[in-house]
Amino acid sequence: MASHRRTTAMSQRTPSSVLRLLLLAIWLLGPSxxxxxxxxxxxxxxxFHAVTFDxxxxxxxxxxxxxxxINLWATWCVPCRNELPLLDGYYALRKNVGxxxxxxxxxxxxxxxxxxxxxAAAHIPFIRRLRGPYSTLEGVPTNYVIDRSGIxxxxxARAFTLDDLNDLLVPLLQEPVPPSSPEEQxxxxxxxxxxxxxxxxxx
Numbered sequence: 262m263a264s265h266r267r268t269t270a271m272s273q274r275t276p277s278s279v280l281r282l283l284l285l286a287i288w289l290l291g292p293s294x295x296x297x298x299x300x301x302x303x304x305x306x307x308x309f310h311a312v313t314f315d316x317x318x319x320x321x322x323x324x325x326x327x328x329x330x331i332n333l334w335a336t337w338c339v340p341c342r343n344e345l346p347l348l349d350g351y352y353a354l355r356k357n358v359g360x361x362x363x364x365x366x367x368x369x370x371x372x373x374x375x376x377x378x379x380x381a382a383a384h385i386p387f388i389r390r391l392r393g394p395y396s397t398l399e400g401v402p403t404n405y406v407i408d409r410s411g412i413x414x415x416x417x418a419r420a421f422t423l424d425d426l427n428d429l430l431v432p433l434l435q436e437p438v439p440p441s442s443p444e445e446q447x448x449x450x451x452x453x454x455x456x457x458x459x460x461x462x463x464x
Contacts, residue, residue: 299394300394300395300405300413300416301413301416302413302414302415302416303412303413303414304412304413305411305412305413306321306405306407306411306412306413307321307393307394307395308320308321308322308393309321309331309391309392309393309394309395310391310392310393311363311365311388311389311390311391311392311393312388312389312390313363313386313387313388313389314373314376314377314380314381314386314387314388314389315380315386317386319363319386321407321411324361324407325411326359326409326438326439327359327360327361327409328359328360328361328406328407328408328409328430328433328434329361329362329363329406329407330348330360330361330362330363330404330405330406331363331365331395331404331405331406331407332344332345332348332362332363332364332365332385332402332403332404333365333367333395333396333397333401333402333403333404334364334365334366334367334370334401334402335366335367335369335370335401335402336366336370336371336376337369337370338401338402340401340402340420341401341402341420343420344402344420344421345364345383347421347422347423347426348362348364348385348421348426349362349383349384349385350384351423351426351430351457352384352385353384354457355430355434355454356384358434358453358454359409359434359438360430360434362385362386363385363386363387363388364383364385364386364387364388365388365391365395366387366388367397367401373389397418398416398417398418399418400418401418402418402419402420402421403416403417403418404416404417404419404421406429406430406433408433408436409433409436409437409438409439410436410439414429414433415429423457423459426457427456427457431454431455431456434453434454435453435454
């Protein structure tokens with residue numbers, strides 16, 4: 262009889278306990294759930310929040326009017342290691358006309374402490390923490406490209422070549438910077454970029 266009473270009491274408490282756990286999970290995951298949306302080419306890019314290796318806090322709004330590449334890579338990935346110097350050099354030559362690149366090492370890479378030296382040597386910002394829906398697709402490297410108006414223009418698990426970057430980015434960089442308001446005129450820009458020649462490398 263005592264055993265039956267204990268079983269009954271436990272069964273009565275279980276729904277309440279489950280409810281409390283669910284509420285706790287929703288509370289804890291609330292900020293993350295705000296980012297839970299699918300990324301689709303041709304649609305507005307979801308927001309993200311990140312912290313760079315040098316301690317800066319950034320979000321999508323910081324890149325308004327710029328063309329942004331979000332590069333997800335892994336330290337064990339050979340195509341990633343070949344692509345990073347290309348992205349770094351391309352960014353160094355194109356940042357004056359509106360290109361931005363951020364590099365996000367995936368969780369299965371080496372610890373962040375072992376990436377400090379590489380992050381300090383690169384032109385592109387390395388991300389220590391990223392909150393948002395930008396994750397690897399079929400594998401690494403995965404690249405997302407967001408245009409000056411905040412629209413996703415590319416999302417693939419594939420390493421860029423120099424030709425890929427020229428074909429994709431030159432037209433996007435030639436697009437005018439959208440004005441902040443209908444009354445505001447877009448500021449003058451530098452001469453339109455042309456395709457780059459041999460693969461750029463960081464000095």
